[in-house]
Amino acid sequence: MMDESDMTLDQRPRQMRLEAMLEGESPAVRGQEQSRTFRRRSANVNIQKSLQMLDESIASPLEARNAASSSFSRTPIRGGLRYTSYAPKAIDVSTILGPTPRKTPQKPNNISFQTSLLKHPPQNISGTQYLEDMTEDLTTTNVGLLLEEGSGMLGCKGLFQDFMQIMKSFQSANQSFSLLQGYEKTCREQVTMLKKTFRGATRDSVSQQKYALLHLLNEERNTWQLVMSLFKDQVETEQKDEMDEDMAVDQETPFRRSDKEIAESLFEKHSDVRQCQCVVDWLESCAQESVDNYTENVHFFSDRAVAWENTLSKLKSKESGLFGSERPMVDEMDPDAPIRQNKLLDDLDKDDERRLLQTLFLCLRGGRVDLAQDMCRSHGQSWRAATLEGWRLHHDPNFSSISEDGSLSTIEGNPYRDIWKSVCWNMAQEPKFDIHEKAMYGVLSGNLRAVLPACKSWSDHLWAHLRAGIDVWVEQEIRLHQTIPRTLESLPPEYWDQLTDKESIFQKIESYEDVRQESQEWYHVIQKHIILGNIDKVLEVMAQWIHTDRAKLHTHLVRFMAHLVLFFRGTRQGFRDDYVNVILEAYVEDLIQEDKKSLVPHFIATLPPEMQILWCARFFEGITELGERQQCLELAREAGLDVQSITKTVVENIRSHHIIDFSKNLEANIDTSITEDDKKKIDSVDWLVFDTYQRSEAIKQANAIMRAFVAVKKLTAAKELFDKLPPDSIDVVFKVQSMQTGTTDLSAEDENSIREFICHRAYLDAMDSFNDWFNTYHHTQPTKPTLSHGATFTEKVAHEHRIKQYEAEMERWRHNLISQTKTTKGKMYNVLLFADGGWMVDQKEEEEPDQNKQQQMKLLRQLVLPGLCFLLHKTLHTSQQYAECLQLADVIASEQHLLYKVFRKDELQQLLKLLRDSSLAVLDQNRDTLGYELD
Secondary structure, eight states: OBOGGGOOSOHHHHHHHHHHHHHOOOOOBOOSOOOHHHHTOOHHHHHHHHHHHHHHHHSOHHHHHHHHHHHTTSOOOTTOOOOOSBOOOOOOTTTOOOSSOOOOOBOOSOOOHIIIIIISOOOBTTSSOOOOOOOOOOOHHHHHHHTSTTOHHHHTTHHHHHHHHHHHHSOSGGGHHHHHHHHHHHHHHHHHHHHHHHHTSOGGGSOHHHHHHHHHHHHHHHHHHHHHHHHHHHHHHHHHHHHHHHHOOOOOOOSSOOHHHHHHHHHHHOHHHHHHHHHHHHHHHHHHHHHHHHHHHOOOSOOSSOTTHHHHHHHHHGGGTOSOSOOOBOSOOSTTHHHHHTOBOOHHHHHHHHHHHHHHHHHHHTTOHHHHHHHHHHTTOHHHHHHTTTTSOOBOGGGTOOOTTOOOOOOBSOTTHHHHHHHHHHHHTOTTSOHHHHHHHHHHHTOHHHHGGGOOSHHHHHHHHHHHHHHHHHHHHHHHSOOSSSOOOOOOHHHHTSOOOHHHHHHHHHTOGGGTTGGGSHHHHHHHHHHHTOHHHHHHHHHHHHHHSGGGOBHHHHHHHHHHHHHHHHTTOOOOHHHHHHHHHHHHHHHHHTTOTTTHHHHHTTSOHHHHHHHHHHHHHTOOOHHHHHHHHHHHHHTTOOHHHHHHHHHHHHHTTTOOOTTSOTTTTOOOSOOHHHHHHHHHTHHHHSSGGGHHHHHHHHHHHHHHHHHTTOHHHHHHHHHHSOTTHHHHHHHHHHHHHSSOOOOHHHHHHHHHHHHHHHHHHHHHHHHHHHHHHHHSOOOOOOOOTTOOHHHHHHHHHHHHHHHHHHHHHHHHHHHHHHHHHHHHHHHHTOTTTOTTOOSSOOSSOOHHHHHHHHHHHHHHHHHHHHHHHHHHHHTTOHHHHHHHHHHHHOTTTOGGGGOOHHHHHHHHHHHHHHHHHHGGGTBOTTSOBOO
């Protein structure tokens, strides 16, 4: 998982572009040159401007921008020249994003060449409206809170929950398009909120990492739009094919078809062309926001519907003598005058012209030909608006049908489009033209070479190539099926040599030096393979990133990849489940690290069953609070996970940490204190206690952990673990068995586990009893009072009284000691003489015995039983029950219990020494050396 500060983005250029995105691509400051007429403005105008500037200086940034726009939209007084301090910056038309989204009309469901490219500007492909402008004020305090590192707003933490809710709301296959719309809308709203937040903050408070996060989410939004557009086309194509198969009716091709009808037929039958047009629509929709923003913020030196107003004003004022000797300037005002006369326009008009052409190309980049024409007309260049009209395909509906009232329908398009196109091609080649003017006519005529110099980004280059390729396809189809009785104007060979294959186009784009690095960005790589229709390659690339660049992947990128592959899987696209699982595992890992407990089980459920158990067990291992454990178990059940197998795996995983080797000498250097790892093992049993149907498994796992604790003499830990299980656990096992099978006969495995559980309880009880005896003997024995030398009579009397009390207390202590010794002896013999085969010996033979468990139980007998015998001897010998000590030898040597087999040779030797001491001591009790009474 990658932190925001570790993003590998081209930070400097990216931040510059994103700042432009937030602030609006306002034209840059121009020089201080202005006309004499402008300098003769009245003082009242200057005073008004000063007051306006004062108002703007204390207003909010949004108010100031609106005030400026309002001020410079007024028409100047007659004869005066408009002047502004703004001039255009270099435009990156694909990365400039406006400060607020606009509203656009809903796009028709069908996507065709005529409706999306040749007739109307492309609309928002998501089929939903953008959010309305958000104009709520952001105070300085609110902005500071929103920009804090790690805050929910900046980190977009809510996206994780939102995406899961959307996915759960649209689970069926016929809701796939609604699913994509939900994803896109959620990203769009988040991007809008981030932009609004950043606009209300100072530039220093918005770091490069925050801009990079905004860039990631914006690219994700764009990618969801792309997937939605191509998926919609795919579904509509499949539905149409099914309808065509059902109808199976041959349709007659009309004798005379218009250019529009030929193009529509091409798009209907040629999926590659249609999909390329979908991508062009998508690229233009991504740029539409920047078009709106730029056109709203750009200011020209004249807002009259008059072309070259400053030049015209100077020509009109020339006779008055206001202007002295100047450089040659045109003396005619027709559009061709500057080229024909080889003379110049006024500098202000040249700046206006350059800015207008830049804006017109930006409009075309956003698919807004209508807006470009409106701008031409509003700035006195109706002739240029007319030049932007000739690309429309010709169609005369009157050839095929006439209305009922006999009136003729309106004829569409340009019947001499081939001539217009040839002229545009030549204009795009003209070296004297502005770069954006050549690009503008290059776009409309399919002249790729003229468009590329104006392209700044990967998206721009892709758009230019696909537009040119579609143009070639359409032109070929029209010329192949033309029905008009004339020869079409020929186009140069360069036109027909332009690439139309998508794979070749991407290879060409990646060869460009200025966009080579950008073409390798995460989302552009994904978009490329989606456009190529190679879903398995998308999965492969993303899985490769997980393996090689895991640390560089932002959590939001991994979130996007996970939801994308789930969409592909739900729509049966892509067949590499191994790649899908790698990506889903990465997202589950991120959710666990981000502590998204409510989301983890849902996405674990998207993995194969065996992986579900492993990942959910890993997730559960990190949960320590009892209440959270219960909630997570409930979430896992709701997600359809195998809770019983998962909880069993959790305990086994925790139990496997620091496995104890029973074959080693465990008596050396033993630390009996409870460690953190021990606490985790003890608490892990809680996972199995919640469900009564897992109580038998809880007993088995508790037995395994207790064996390890007892082996290293961590009896306190073993006792704590034993107490974790409810007292009625054994009864619960029988009840569950009765409910499931109708009988209380347990399996051999369950019976053996219950027997082992009772063995642990017997041993722990015996050790607790010994501790009680030890405390009674060493810490409760009364102390005999002493009499000091030369004591007085009174002191002697008092001493005699204390002696009597001591003797009474001593008698009570002996009685308690005898009672405790008897209890301790009985509990120790419960272990040593455990019924039906002995302590830690299975009673029933299992079908598939656990060899590791059998070995541990055997070694545990060798570790515990000799030591328990020594403790029992010590208890009896210290309590002066020497005859009982000697009887212990008979118990150990008995062939019924075979306890002598668990003793090592050195342990037997030590036991014989202890028995000899007891034999010697028993002689003082009028008994023989074997403990029998003498006659």
